[in-house]
Amino acid sequence: MIERKFVQQNMKEFQIQEYVEKNLSKVGHSQTKLKKTPLGEKIIITAFRPGLIVGKGGAAIKKLTKVLKVQFGLENPQVEIEEVNNPNLDVKIVAERIANSLERFGSNRFKGVMHKTLAEVMSAGALGVEILLAGKIPGARAKSWRVYDGYLKKCGDVAIVGVKTAKTEARLKSGIIGIQVRIMPPDVFLPDSITIKEEAPPLEQAKPEQLKLGKNVGEKKSEEKKEDKPKRARKPRVKQEKPPEEQKEEQSKEQKEKPSEGV
Numbered sequence: 001m002i003e004r005k006f007v008q009q010n011m012k013e014f015q016i017q018e019y020v021e022k023n024l025s026k027v028g029h030s031q032t033k034l035k036k037t038p039l040g041e042k043i044i045i046t047a048f049r050p051g052l053i054v055g056k057g058g059a060a061i062k063k064l065t066k067v068l069k070v071q072f073g074l075e076n077p078q079v080e081i082e083e084v085n086n087p088n089l090d091v092k093i094v095a096e097r098i099a100n101s102l103e104r105f106g107s108n109r110f111k112g113v114m115h116k117t118l119a120e121v122m123s124a125g126a127l128g129v130e131i132l133l134a135g136k137i138p139g140a141r142a143k144s145w146r147v148y149d150g151y152l153k154k155c156g157d158v159a160i161v162g163v164k165t166a167k168t169e170a171r172l173k174s175g176i177i178g179i180q181v182r183i184m185p186p187d188v189f190l191p192d193s194i195t196i197k198e199e200a201p202p203l204e205q206a207k208p209e210q211l212k213l214g215k216n217v218g219e220k221k222s223e224e225k226k227e228d229k230p231k232r233a234r235k236p237r238v239k240q241e242k243p244p245e246e247q248k249e250e251q252s253k254e255q256k257e258k259p260s261e262g263v
Contacts, residue, residue: 002152016072018166020045023064026100027052028093030084040076043068050081062210064141088124091166095181098131099170107137107172114147121183128152128163142175162188251256 013034020032020043028048035042054061061079068077068118086095094117101113114131121129128150136142153159163184170177 012072016043016068019067019071020064024053025096026095028084028087029137030090030092037078040078041074042078042080044080044082046082046084048084048087048090050083055080059076086124088120089183089185091164091181091183092168094121094183095166095168095179097178098133098179098181101167102170102177103172107135107174109176110137110145114145118147118149122149125186126183126184127188128182130180130182132180133170133177134180137177140174141222150184152182153190157186158190162190 016034017032021029024045024047024207027050030048032046033044033243035044052060054065055063065077065079066072068079070142082095084090098113098117102110104132110133114133118129118131128148130146130148130152132144132146134142134144139143142144153163163182165180165182170179234259
């Protein structure tokens with residue numbers, strides 16, 4: 001019984017996502033999430049142009065809320081809209097943009113559309129991009145065209161989890177053209193990425209300017225230490241006076257030692 005509830009909940013979420021993608025095809029729709037809250041169900045729609053989802057005076061969002069309540073049996077649906085920060089790194093928006101330009105300009109300019117999109121995604125900071133087109137372009141025979149740039153993982157866990165993939169289609173007079181976009185964003189952690197740290201040069205190889213700076217710093221520190229020490233006050237020296245008898249004896253000795261002046 002519990003497993004059936006989980007399956008039914010996932011099926012309902014998938015159906016809501018499919019309905020929103022079909023009805024919001026030209027608003028830059030990225031993803032739709034369904035969350036349960038105490039007040040009811042919360043539907044979070046991430047798109048590049050949130051103003052088109054709301055509509056004039058909120059008419060489009062009211063219509064969407066009514067359809068979710070009647071068609072999918074949601075008790076109190078609350079629609080919340082979020083804006084995409086960088087649309088050039090979102091695979092669904094990029095694939096939708098290629099489909100809209102092909103439907104607008106036709107299949108004659110498909111190479112220019114592919115290369116322009118490739119340059120925009122790489123300038124946004126992506127590590128790698130791959131765009132695949134399959135269908136009757138440019139002639140009556142079906143062909144597949146592939147354009148790629150950067151570094152893109154094709155196998156391993158990174159190719160499944162790290163690389164984002166989106167598929168869509170463009171409806172032309174000549175037929176349907178399938179579009180597949182794969183982007184490896186810049187925040188992907190690669191297990192084979194290695195960073196080498198630079199070691200500090202030894203004193204022998206150090207520049208003379210660095211050594212001079214080190215000496216100046218040492219001299220300044222020694223001066224600061226000397227200034228910090230309190231200076232001791234010197235005591236005044238007091239001359240000891242000799243007794244009068246010794247003074248008389250010294251004077252008599254000095255007179256004897258003096259040479260006698262000639263007449």
